[in-house]
Amino acid sequence: MKVCSYQSVFKRIVSQRKDFKVEEKLDNGIVKKQISFTYPIEDGKICCEDIIEYDDEYYRVKEAPENERSGTIVAIQDTDSLSGHPIQNLRGTGMTILQYANIALQNTGWVYKNVSANTVDIRNITEDNTNSMKMLEKIAEVFWVEIEFRTKEKRVLFYNRVGGRIKIPRFIKGFNLKSLDVKTDTYDFYTRIIPYGKDRLTIESVNDGKNYLNNMKYTSTVRTAIWEDTNYTDAVQLKNMAEKKLGELAKPKITYTAQIFDVASISEEYADFAFGIGDEADIIEPDMEIMARERIVRIARYPDNPEKNTVEFSNRNISFSDMQKKLLAASDSISNVTNGKVVISSKVDGLQGTVQVAASEAVQAAVNSAAPNFLSSGRAPSADKWQTARYLEGVGVDGTVNRHHYVTCSTSGGTKAKAASLAGFALLTGARVVVLFSNANTASNPTLNISSTGAKPIYYRNSAIPANYIQAGTVLELVYSGSYWRVIGDLAQYQADELKTENSTLKAEHDALAVRITPVVLYSSTLSASALNTWVYASIPSLKDWKEVRMWLEVGDADCRYNTLTREHTQICVSGYANANYNGMVRASCDFTNTRIGLMVRSMAGWNFSNIRIIRVEGLVKV
Template structure:
């Protein structure tokens, strides 16, 4: 069971929880609890909940009956102290991590990384560890109870015989594949244009044709690199990932190693383990790495694993937009610093230029000109600044000025590089967020109270307030394969599911007709026909595995018994093609007779005898 450590302590009486083991190392604990539970009032944000490891409550989503509580591994001890001017002086991974850990913590380097990287800026120990994921291409696991941190290189994990297939342990499989960031040749540069050309056979680029033999080029610059060999090694590593499509599987598996360890102990699906996936639909069998693992301690048959053919970009899952802007070592600031350096060279005269004070007929200056020649008539590149504004022209003094800032507050520009932009509204044709060195883009919607009400990021669209509307919605298809739509209640339980198998719903499904003024309601396993006012008009339902009953009002019913091959009608009258069936006896002169009920022969007495 779960234990509430803070707020007076308590035992949380639920086994309805699971642990999400994440590639970032920041694991999550998620559980459901009744809002009427006596301990529910103690469960508040930042409360400490423990199950093998301590977790902090980070989000609570409560409805009328149940609440879903999301917790994150408690790493606050690593965030307690800030070093505003930190530098690791271009050190290896072990020296970097060991040098910043609080007293009592131990670091175990299972990655055996020998690369030396520079990390500088204002950081806590936790921030530095997160930076090391990107800088040294490693992942971390945290054991907070024993104050241990372990690092791993994903390439060091080897297949140990575990596999997943539909015949044995695979219950559900969802495939995702994309090649939007695909390239096979990478031009890489470090600080001040550093290139590895002279140690790479005269080539300023690296190539990898493991998936395709076509040449697709990309450019990468990162000012953190000061050594050619480190730049070359990381360029190869980056290209190794980019030169194959990103493929991932989300699988619901029977965790046989947990449910039957004596027979299936080799079926290890733990985080980062390499397993062979047998995809019978695509007719492929390939090794994939577990990059996320949902573990239900008390219900291992519900465990879920996410498999990927590429190393997870763990640094992107723990950095947000604010970190990209404020972190001087981020990819964003690498781009920004290059822009600043280029602008500095231009403005300080590195690339030449002439400053002219343009005067009127009275020899009074009225504008400043900065040009590529001292003669106005011959100049092509012109900066022009007067009381109406300033602008730049590539076509001489008379323009046009495609870059300008005018006195009415207008700015005309083709490209703007900025850290933070505050605006009332942004209008245009295309809004592009993230990509390349800026990582994964995020679009956040915030209410008047400052709280997030919606988010659009690499994981999809999340709306916590308001509605999503439009003319059409498409789920699944060529890359995402089978789409799925799910409707959950406030406790996180599925109540409606729409997938390739059809529609599944707990509750009612209603199909109404304005033309005939009736509706069909599917609920509790029956088709109920209702009038426009909602009153009962008829019903079709199964009373057993082989008996089906059709009712019309209170006095008419039809019973079909499949096993007996029988068809029964219960009614006061029966009409066929306008003819009303009668009830009575037909007598004949020879003394024989036939009995009818609602026009159907029900018995009689003939020469052969009574029946």
């Protein structure tokens, strides 16, 4: 850990530290990190605004209290070059997230990388007297994305959703979950929702004349939330989304705080148990009858004392008020979207007059252009055909026939080159098609050729769509980027199939874990050794019926606890250390095949052999 002054001049290495903690949290779409520790003053003071380099990140000290002997620092990720870079006036119209990112990071020395955010959606953003950091926060708000910073690289990462490992990490009591605290509240809790769409669209026409939905699964008390999103113009879609949101709001907010044992950091054998901020994780605590899957929203790591590590999970990523704020911000930014223009000025004096003059000139030009098409009475004559055909998202339109973007692709699943036909189609950047795939795709790196305009790769999340992601009957909305077809949104069906498989596995595990609530006693005598490095055994015939047990092992009075053994992990090594005069190391085994348990004392000081013993074995999971 290296310390530099705010001028980047090296000061010293931190060689002594206490209570060192690294924290991460997901806060309204922004991943925030900070470090803190205590150090001896005699090693040299660390001051506010000093820069600390740790784990390929730069942290800027923001708090530095001290006393006669020690000092304490709190340092956050160094993004001062973003928060200190002013943007006086921004007028963005019809622009994508990447266009706004270019503006936010211009002349800051920072760059961005899009990991999984939607780059097709466009928004309007208007900001006065802001800065680059606030603009990034605004981007996260109106585009509904999540942002992470790499301060040493000066890189901003955009995600649709931070985290999301393919292998869901698990926290299991008795293995990598030491303790679990559960906090439940209903402060942000609603049982009724009244949804409004564009132009105050309601759901009465599709909801038996009612403009509201109820969810009384938890309580019969009526608490009403009003939700408005002008993106919705269809009552059925509005109702469906309102049901989903109410399903989340109509249950208590649950926050889990867990003390954990980070096994993945100790051995590659437990790589499947690795986790990070934003990941969804399974929480399995049989004693509390808890089996849940929630998102990790906060992590506190103690690199010098990993046994103190904690993880916080939540079933609610955002409060209703914050959710409504985001929805309204996104809605406002969508309204009146036009054509990707931006005005950044350092001055607004006289702007109104300039705009009025420009608008007046534009209106006059439009009137002059349209004048030949008006009758003397002032009425506009009807027209069956546009004078010049135009392409709307890749489909030619001249007003004479109805056009659409929907096609069916019947190419066989094993054929890489997919093809379909769409009337009036032209392969232009921004062209959009909605494709029904009749057959499941099993080919690698598939391409799509619409109306013989050229075979272009199909991309999903910045890479070629994998085989088997497109199932039979899947409908995908695709947009042409200029080089390849990009999938809009997420591949819900494939993910649903994966989740179904995962849920089946979890159900089987849940059924197996049910017996953990009332363990079965298999052995309640005493097994102890009489010599060093010599195995002693006790027979337990019923072991043949079990695949997981827990064993109460005592190493003097230094380590007395249950240890879990399975048919895959049949042996453990335990050290008990009270002090230099009283300590010992033992190995214990559970031989399921030969139905016996074993104990061997490797070393011992101070205690007698009778102080090191197995006194109880309980069955947890049956074969």
